[in-house]
Amino acid sequence: MMKTGPFLSREKISSRQLRRASRQEALIRGLLFGATLISGLAVGAILGFLAYFSLPLVFQGQAGQILDWRWRPFQGDFGILPMIVGSLLLAFSALLLAYPLGVGLCGFVFSQRQKPWGRLVLLAVRLMTGVPTVVYGFVSVFLLVPLIRTWFAQGTGFSWLAATLTLSLLILPTIVLLTWAQLEHTAIELRLAAAALGFTPSQELLWILLPQASRGLLAAVILGFGRAVGDTLVALMLAGNAPQIPDSPLDALRTLTSHIALVLATDSTSLAYQSVFASGLILFGLAAAVNLALRWLKSPAW
Amino acid sequence: MNIFKKAKVFMFLMIITVIFATTALGTQGSPLAPFQALEGKIDIAGGTAHIPVMKDAAEAVMKANPKIRITVAGGGSGVGVQKVGEGLVDIGNTGRALKPQEVEKYGLKTFPFAIDGVALAVHPANPVSSLSPKQAQEIFAGKITNWKDVGGKDAPINLFSRDEASGTREVFWKKLLQKGPVAEKANIVPSNGAMKVAVAQDPNAIGYLGIGHVDKSVKAVKLDGVEPTQENAKTGKYPVVRQLYMNTKGEPQPLVKAFIVYILSPAGTQIIQKHGYIPLQ
Numbered sequence: 001m002m003k004t005g006p007f008l009s010r011e012k013i014s015s016r017q018l019r020r021a022s023r024q025e026a027l028i029r030g031l032l033f034g035a036t037l038i039s040g041l042a043v044g045a046i047l048g049f050l051a052y053f054s055l056p057l058v059f060q061g062q063a064g065q066i067l068d069w070r071w072r073p074f075q076g077d078f079g080i081l082p083m084i085v086g087s088l089l090l091a092f093s094a095l096l097l098a099y100p101l102g103v104g105l106c107g108f109v110f111s112q113r114q115k116p117w118g119r120l121v122l123l124a125v126r127l128m129t130g131v132p133t134v135v136y137g138f139v140s141v142f143l144l145v146p147l148i149r150t151w152f153a154q155g156t157g158f159s160w161l162a163a164t165l166t167l168s169l170l171i172l173p174t175i176v177l178l179t180w181a182q183l184e185h186t187a188i189e190l191r192l193a194a195a196a197l198g199f200t201p202s203q204e205l206l207w208i209l210l211p212q213a214s215r216g217l218l219a220a221v222i223l224g225f226g227r228a229v230g231d232t233l234v235a236l237m238l239a240g241n242a243p244q245i246p247d248s249p250l251d252a253l254r255t256l257t258s259h260i261a262l263v264l265a266t267d268s269t270s271l272a273y274q275s276v277f278a279s280g281l282i283l284f285g286l287a288a289a290v291n292l293a294l295r296w297l298k299s300p301a302w
Numbered sequence: 303m304n305i306f307k308k309a310k311v312f313m314f315l316m317i318i319t320v321i322f323a324t325t326a327l328g329t330q331g332s333p334l335a336p337f338q339a340l341e342g343k344i345d346i347a348g349g350t351a352h353i354p355v356m357k358d359a360a361e362a363v364m365k366a367n368p369k370i371r372i373t374v375a376g377g378g379s380g381v382g383v384q385k386v387g388e389g390l391v392d393i394g395n396t397g398r399a400l401k402p403q404e405v406e407k408y409g410l411k412t413f414p415f416a417i418d419g420v421a422l423a424v425h426p427a428n429p430v431s432s433l434s435p436k437q438a439q440e441i442f443a444g445k446i447t448n449w450k451d452v453g454g455k456d457a458p459i460n461l462f463s464r465d466e467a468s469g470t471r472e473v474f475w476k477k478l479l480q481k482g483p484v485a486e487k488a489n490i491v492p493s494n495g496a497m498k499v500a501v502a503q504d505p506n507a508i509g510y511l512g513i514g515h516v517d518k519s520v521k522a523v524k525l526d527g528v529e530p531t532q533e534n535a536k537t538g539k540y541p542v543v544r545q546l547y548m549n550t551k552g553e554p555q556p557l558v559k560a561f562i563v564y565i566l567s568p569a570g571t572q573i574i575q576k577h578g579y580i581p582l583q
Contacts, residue, residue, distance in 0.1 A: 073466050074475065075483065146503055156460040156504055158489050241465075241490035252489050262465040262492060264381075272466055 050284060053277040062271060066278045071243035071254075073272045080275050082243050084282055086253035089246070090163055090239065091229035098168035098224060102175030103210075103217070110183060110209070111201045122180065129173040137237035140166045145238065154250050158240035161249040167234045171227045175220045182216025183209050222291050229287055232257035256283045333569035334366040336560045341369035344561055348375075348382020348395030349469050350493055351418055351512045352546055354577040356395070359565055362573075370557065376493075379469035386410065386549050392558045394549045397469025397512075409552050413562050415570070416546040416579040419513040419535035420474045422523035423497070425505045430454040432524035438478055441508060444485030449506065461488035462500050462509035470494060473544035474510045478525075514578035536580045546579065 057063050068079025105121065112118030140162060149157030186209050194204040210217070232255075235241075240252025241262060254262075256279045263276050346356050353376055360372035377385070379396040386394025387408030400412050422438060424430060430453055433441070440446045441459055450456045463484050464471035475481060491497045494515045501507045502519035513530055516522045522530045525540065534540035548562055564570050571581040 070486075072483070072486070074481065141499065142503075149504065154458075156462075156489055156500075156507065158500070236492060237496075241492075242487050243490075244486045252487065254490070262490060263467065 047281075047284060050277055050281040054274075054281050057274055057278055062274065063278075065271065066275050069245075078271045078275050080256070080259065080279055080282070082245050083254050083256045083259045083279065084286070085245050086235075086239070087229055087255040087257070087283065087286065089253060090160065090167065090235060090255055091225055093160070093164045093249075094167035094171060094228045095221065095225050097164060098172045098175055098228075099221060101168070102172050102220065102224075103179055105172075105176050106179045106183060107202075107205055109180065110205050122176075125173050125176045128169075129177070133170060133231060133233040134237075136166050136170055137233050140234075140238050148250070152250055154248075156240060156252070158238060158252055159250045160239060160246045160253050163235050163239035163253075164249070166238055167228055167231060170231060170234060171224045174227055175224045178216055178220040178223060179213065182213035182219075186212045218294060222294050225290055225294075226287055229255075229283070229290070230257065232261050236261050256280075256286075333564055333567040334363065336563065337363055337367045337370060337557075340367070340557045340560060342371075342555075342557045344370070344372045344393065344558055345391040346372065346374045346393045346395065347377050347385045347391045348393075348549075349379045349397040349546065350376045350495075351397050351470065351514060351579075352395040352548075354514075355416070355546075355565070355570075355573055355579065358573045358576070359561070359570055362569070363561065363564065372561070378465070378467040379472075380467040382549065383408070383410070386551055389551060392550065392555070393561070396547045396549060397544055398472050399545070399547065400549060410549045411552060411554070413548045413550070413566070414545045414582055415548060415565050416574045416581055417532075417535055417543055418546055418579050419530055419532065419540055419543045420470055420478070420510050421513050421516055421530035421542070422478075422508065422510050422525070423501045423516065423520040424508050424523055425501060425503075426519070426521045427505055428454060428521060430523065431521065432527055434526050435478060435480075438525070439480065439482045442479055442485065442488070443483045444487065457506045460504055460507045461485055462497060462504075462507055463488040463490055464497065464510075465490055465492050469544065470510065470512055473542060477542040477544075478510075516578075532578060532580045545582070 057066060062078075065078050066080055068077060069081050070077040070079045071082060105125070109118040109122050112121070144162050144165060145157035147157075148159060148162050149155065183205075190208055190212065191204065194208045199208070235255040236258040239255065239258065241254045241258050242252035243254045243259075244251070246253045260276050260279050260283075263272050263279075344360075346352075346360070353374060356374045360374055364370055364372055375391075379398055382391075382394035382396045383400065383404050384394075385391040387404070387410060394410075396412075397418065400410055404410060405412075422433065428449070430449060433452060437446065437452050441452070442461060442463070444461070446452060447459055448456065449459055461484075464474075475484070489500070491500050491509070494511045497509045497511045498515055498517070498520055501509045501511075508523075511520075513522070513532055513535060516530070524530070525542070528534055528540050530540050530542070535543045548565065550558060550562075553559075554562060565574075566582075574581045
């Protein structure tokens with residue numbers, strides 16, 4: 001805890017107090033720097049590790065084999081491009097579904113914030129963060145998958161659609177809570193001014209709060225995408241894992257994450273096993289690229 | 303406290319007596335006796351088909367001697383080889399024979415202990431109950447896509463296959479598909495349990511799983527009229543079979559050795575049979 005009291009009061013500050021405060025500050029700064037350093041090093045180490053293990057692929061000329069459209073390990077095809085497409089398709093479709101829903105939910109909670117409804121919805125969303133992924137996964141296997149199979153009467157039900165619906169449920173709390181935190185922290189003066197100008201709650205939300213919260217909205221997209229592209233279990237349990245480009249939402253797809261989970265256990269001498277490291281590296285790059293792209297989109301205009 | 307201690311010792315003696323009484327019944331001497339002088343930890347990982355057998359055996363040993371701790375994890379045959387090879391576990395289970403490179407790389411020693419058959423499985427309501435190997439190959443290759451072409455109703459065939467690390471897949475692919483192709487649109491499930499759930503739910507599904515895992519929730523398909531039972535697997539009438547192996551890095555430690563001997567003993571044989579596999583002895 002920083003002691004700001006002595007600086008704000010009009011009493012004279014003794015040099016001893018000053019020295020103690022600056023020592024504390026140095027300590028805190030050191031701790032924060034340490035924490036940053038450790039996180040940074042960890043990320044760097046992961047990247048380095050992945051790159052190191054993927055290197056043999058490049059040098060032995062096998063990179064071309066990995067960047068191919070066919071995954072048939074028993075016939076000697078080890079292409080992981082379908083998995084890259086699968087990861088992107090699933091993450092974006094889940095985000096496309098969950099994001100408007102999340103922001104809409106926030107709007108609802110905002111308009112109802114004085115009434116029990118709003119609090120109830122927010123409480124429910126908070127509770128959702130505590131549901132383990134595997135629970136979403138197996139509930140969907142027994143409820144959602146049979147429904148999709150019988151309703152659409154095509155395919156097995158283990159599909160892009162099933163995974164998208166469940167995954168969007170999984171990332172919804174992330175989006176809602178981040179957006180909500182941003183809305184809640186918008187300066188009270190702005191809100192009072194809006195009220196004084198006679199804005200209705202929905203006008204206030206649309207013209208004052210959402211534009212104000214654009215940074216938070218973007219953070220919600222980035223984190224939501226990160227969760228969606230990084231989640232393994234939902235895709236593994238629901239998407240069917242067929243290594244193909246889906247023709248329709250009812251087809252199965254395989255994400256990079258489920259690919260890693262499925263292939264990690266193969267014997268470590270095969271090219272299939274090597275592809276796991278390439279998958280990890282690509283997944284890492286994908287998440288970073290989307291993150292950067294979104295930040296770049298944000299920077300000039302808004 | 304003293305009373306508790308005494309009660310504990312009493313309980314312990316009770317459990318030992320019960321274990322001895324039950325396991326010694328059908329066997330000569332006590333198969334758990336060698337564990338009395340031992341203590342320590344055994345970590346086991348690998349093939350998922352082995353898990354029920356390993357767990358029961360581990361429980362019996364740990365009850366007989368609480369100083370011994372045994373952990374059993376899954377992961378698949380590939381994981382079994384890697385973990386035991388890297389020294390992370392004491393026993394790495396595989397549902398396939400070790401490859402020469404693996405034996406060479408890690409210096410592994412292998413102990414086969416049971417036979418497991420792999421059965422084609424369909425939904426219980428599916429009228430198809432027998433297929434020829436050729437039909438099975440064409441179904442999995444994606445050439446036959448409708449159940450009516452193999453004597454069923456007019457409905458699409460939903461394919462389910464296993465992950466690349468699966469020992470079950472390897473046996474199925476070698477022995478039944480004759481290393482033929484598997485259609486890319488086949489859904490991939492990561493375990494025998496997940497396969498059973500998927501096939502049990504989908505009226506148009508076809509998949510495959512270890513015979514030990516077959517129960518009423520799915521229907522095992524006959525192969526040219528031969529029922530996929532453990533009996534037929536043992537006599538060789540049913541051809542899609544594999545052996546289950548325990549593997550150690552080099553010569554096993556005394557405790558690990560005792561555990562392997564126990565699995566191969568008549569008491570272990572009973573456990574193996576109880577879970578639907580055929581003992582090698």
